Structure formats: structure tokens, C-alpha cells
Amino acid sequence: MAHLYRQGWCLASVLLVPLLVLASPGLLKLNAVGPAWGVLWLLPWALVDGPVSGALVGVGLGLLLDALHLGPVTVVPALAVLGWWWGRLGRRGAPIDRSGSLALLAVLGSLLLGVTVLAQQLWRGELVPAAAQILLAQALITGLLAPLVCSLQVLLWRQQLPGVRG
Amino acid sequence: MQAGRGFRLSAFRVLMAWPWAVLALLLLAVRLGKGAFVLDAYALLSRPFWPGSAQSEWLRSAQRFDQQTRLGQLDADNQRLRGLLALQNQQPGLVAAPVISRQEGGWWQQVLLGKGSLQGLVVGDAVVGPGGLLGRIASVTPSTAQVQLLTDPGSRVGVWVARTGQHGLLVGAGSPRPLLRLLDKDTTVRPGDVVTTSPASTLVPANLSVGVVQAMDEQAMPAPEAVVQLSAPIAAVDWVQVIPAVRSPVVP
Structure with missing residues (x-):
């Protein structure tokens, strides 16, 4: 069976995520909080390529993103779990890739990512007073961008894998 | 008869000269009133x-220059x-650096x-922008340096309040306003006090502006806490200056 990760340039597109995180375009910010770019990239990938690929790529993406942030807080477990979960959803029968579903999945993913970061900061005694605000702002802006960004990616990845149900 | 007419004539003349009398009285009043009317x-x-405003602007610019x-x-x-x-062995040279992300x-x-x-940047160097201290360098690569801002939850910098001479720890809170944890239980710090880096600091250069105390929580445990508004506008800073940390000479 064909897999997306066999195609080098598809996998290389993950490098766009750290670049977007660093560039953090000011127009795509809500209350100075940018979207979770990792979630926006991982969601269509996992939906198209399945749970194992999703989890593995999630781990790789998490390692890339951790390298950009100061401190030992990590996003690897959250992204791995999300990749696995979304991969399983993508392999289910009913089509999941409607705009509304994508937005909902992206919001849930962003919330899960934020909660794991928050939990680690709590554990380290570095509680952010504005945590709820950041969590909600990131979930909202991620959900708003997801129908546009993720739908395009789902289409693009499906074109690369003609054998996959479309 | 002649004399009588002459007397009446002069009396009439005196009566006719009343405006002059009024003028004389007026002048007398001005004199006695020390010229109040004239001055007004x-x-x-x-x-x-x-x-007007032009003069006050001159004066203000002269004052600023002074x-x-x-x-x-x-x-x-x-x-x-x-x-x-011998607190600081050398005058550190500033390195100007652009903010690229x-x-x-x-x-x-x-x-x-x-x-x-x-x-020449190394981990621990202080980073200042227009307005005061922004943070410290947390990691460097050959061509980039990551700065941990004072607002980062992991940031801890020793500061002091100049007016009361009290030391405290500036702890990032993830919001634009970090917390100042004072070390003394009894404190007279109040909103409006200026926070600077400690004059005895070895981690960051001494006497850099940090911010102004905005609110005070005296009930906080274990010691009073204050909310500090940073003086450097982080969101608007495009170029910063890095102050190389003072490397004390190695004593054999």
C-alpha cells in the first residue's frame, strides 16, 4: 500500500511548520497568540496516511517544535497521540474531511496540545496566569484556519495517493 | 463791584475746571494705589x-538637554x-542585533x-531595548541567539526597588506584566516605584531600567508580590542591544 512518507518531498513539507512558527505572521494572530501550526499540518497528514504514520510523524514534528522553544516542556506526546487518533479516524468509514469536522478536530487537537503544555508548566511550578486565555485564543485561531489550510492539504495528499479512498 | 465780579468770575472758572480736578484725583488715586489700575x-x-507655548517648549527642550x-x-x-x-573590570561593548522572530x-x-x-554573544548576556532590560540570552547558534524575555514563565532575574532599597525576584508570568516577589515581609513598596536591576548584580549589568510597580498585593504568601509594567515595549522593538556579560578574570 502506498504511503505518503515514502515520497520525500511530502515529508519535507513538515519543515514549513518550524518556519511558520518562527515567522509567526502578525495577521494570523488572536490576542498575540498564533495558531498551533503543528496541529494544522499533522491533521491532514494523519487523516490521509493512517495511525502509524501519523504517530511517527507526530513524534518527529514534536521534536522539531521542541527545538524551537526554551525550557524542557515538550509537545511530543500530545502530537504523537493526536497523529494516532486522527489516523484511526481517517481510516474509518464515514468521510471525516468536511470543513466543519476539520475545524472541530483542529480545535480539539489545539486544546489537547495546550493542556499538556499547561500541565507540564504546572508540574514545574511555572503556572502562567493567562493560561486559559492563551488556550482559548490558540484553539479559536487554529479552528478558524483549519477549514482552509487543512482542506487544501487533504486534497493535495489524496492526489499523491491515488489508491486511497477519496 | 469790579472786585466782586472778578471773584465770581474766578469761582466760575474753578467750577468749570472740574475735569482737571477729577484727573488730579485720579492721578492721586493711581499714586496711592501703587499703579494698580495702570498695571492691570x-x-x-x-x-x-x-x-506662550513656544517659550515653554524652548524651556522644556533646554531642560531636556541639560x-x-x-x-x-x-x-x-x-x-x-x-x-x-573593581566591580566591573571593563567597559562592555554593546552589540546591536535585529529581532528576526x-x-x-x-x-x-x-x-x-x-x-x-x-x-561574540554567549548564553547569559543581558539584552536591552529602548526603554530598558528585555531579557537574557538563553541559547546561541553561530548566527542566531534565543532571548528568554522577562515575561517568560521560566525567567528569574534579581531586581531591586531603588526608592526603598529592597531586593526582589522578577518572575515571568506569561503575560506582558511579570511579578515582583519581594524578599522582605515588611515592605513600603507602592505603585509607581521604579524597578531596576540591582547595583550589586553579577548576572545582569547594574542599574538598568526594568519597569514600574503597577499594583501591590500585600497579602500574598510567603512574601508580598507586585505586578510590574515593563518599561521596554517588547512588541514594538525591532533592534536590541546585547550587553556582553562581564567575565571576571580567572584567578590562578
Whole structure:
């Protein structure tokens, strides 16, 4: 069976995520909080390529993103779990890739990512007073961008894998 | 008869000269009143020509110039005296660096500078912008340096309140306003006090502006806490200056 990760340039597109995180375009910010770019990239990938690929790529993406942030807080477990979960959803029968579903999945993913970061900061005694605000702002802006960004990616990845149900 | 007519004539003349008498009385009143009426009249007439905003602007710019000159002289004097006390062994050269990426909202509060170890930056250097201290360098690559902002939850910098002479720990809170944890239980710090880096600090250069105390929580445990508004506008800073940390000479 064909897999997306066999195609080098598809996998290389993950490098766009750290670049977007660093560039953090000011127009795509809500209350100075940018979207979770990792979630926006991982969601269509996992939906198209399945749970194992999703989890593995999630781990790789998490390692890339951790390298950009100061401190030992990590996003690897959250992204791995999300990749696995979304991969399983993508392999289910009913089509999941409607705009509304994508937005909902992206919001849930962003919330899960934020909660794991928050939990680690709590554990380290570095509680952010504005945590709820950041969590909600990131979930909202991620959900708003997801129908546009993720739908395009789902289409693009499906074109690369003609054998996959479309 | 002649004399009588002459007398009546002169009396009539005196009566006819009443305006002069009024004038004389007026002058007498002016004299006795120390010219109050004249001065008030002069003030009324000359009002359009009074010194206005242009003059006050001159004076203010002259004052600013004076203050800047004095600041420069006091700074030089301070450096000389610190040198005599061997607190700071060399005058550090500032390195100007552009901000090439900023994440001042969200879970991490950091900016990325476009200069790194090739330009002599090392981990721990203080980063200042227009307005005061911004943060410290947390990691360097050959051409970039990550700055941990004072607002980052992991940031801890020792500061002091100049007015009361009390030390405290500036703890990032993830929001634009970090917390000042005072070390003393009894404190007279109040909103409006200026927070600077400690004069005895070894991690960051002494006497850098940090911010102003905005609110005070005296009930906080275990010691009072204050909310500090930073004086440097992080969201608007495009170029920063890195102050290389003072490397004390190795004593054999």
C-alpha cells in the first residue's frame, strides 16, 4: 500500500511548520497568540496516511517544535497521540474531511496540545496566569484556519495517493 | 463791584475746571494705589503678546538637554567609580542585533536575534531595548541567539526597588506584566516605584531600567508580590542591544 512518507518531498513539507512558527505572521494572530501550526499540518497528514504514520510523524514534528522553544516542556506526546487518533479516524468509514469536522478536530487537537503544555508548566511550578486565555485564543485561531489550510492539504495528499479512498 | 465780579468770575472758572480736578484725583488715586489700575490695564492690553507655548517648549527642550548632558556625565562618573571599586573590570561593548522572530504571546515568551556566537554573544548576556532590560540570552547558534524575555514563565532575574532599597525576584508570568516577589515581609513598596536591576548584580549589568510597580498585593504568601509594567515595549522593538556579560578574570 502506498504511503505518503515514502515520497520525500511530502515529508519535507513538515519543515514549513518550524518556519511558520518562527515567522509567526502578525495577521494570523488572536490576542498575540498564533495558531498551533503543528496541529494544522499533522491533521491532514494523519487523516490521509493512517495511525502509524501519523504517530511517527507526530513524534518527529514534536521534536522539531521542541527545538524551537526554551525550557524542557515538550509537545511530543500530545502530537504523537493526536497523529494516532486522527489516523484511526481517517481510516474509518464515514468521510471525516468536511470543513466543519476539520475545524472541530483542529480545535480539539489545539486544546489537547495546550493542556499538556499547561500541565507540564504546572508540574514545574511555572503556572502562567493567562493560561486559559492563551488556550482559548490558540484553539479559536487554529479552528478558524483549519477549514482552509487543512482542506487544501487533504486534497493535495489524496492526489499523491491515488489508491486511497477519496 | 469790579472786585466782586472778578471773584465770581474766578469761582466760575474753578467750577468749570472740574475735569482737571477729577484727573488730579485720579492721578492721586493711581499714586496711592501703587499703579494698580495702570498695571492691570497693561496686562489686559498686552495679553496677546504674553509668553506662550513656544517659550515653554524652548524651556522644556533646554531642560531636556541639560538633563541628558547630566545623565551622560553621571554615567561616565559612575563607570569610573565602579572601575575604581573593581566591580566591573571593563567597559562592555554593546552589540546591536535585529529581532528576526518574536513569540511574545502564547506559551513561550521569546525572541530570536540575528546575531550569534560568531559576533561574540554567549548564553547569559543581558539584552536591552529602548526603554530598558528585555531579557537574557538563553541559547546561541553561530548566527542566531534565543532571548528568554522577562515575561517568560521560566525567567528569574534579581531586581531591586531603588526608592526603598529592597531586593526582589522578577518572575515571568506569561503575560506582558511579570511579578515582583519581594524578599522582605515588611515592605513600603507602592505603585509607581521604579524597578531596576540591582547595583550589586553579577548576572545582569547594574542599574538598568526594568519597569514600574503597577499594583501591590500585600497579602500574598510567603512574601508580598507586585505586578510590574515593563518599561521596554517588547512588541514594538525591532533592534536590541546585547550587553556582553562581564567575565571576571580567572584567578590562578
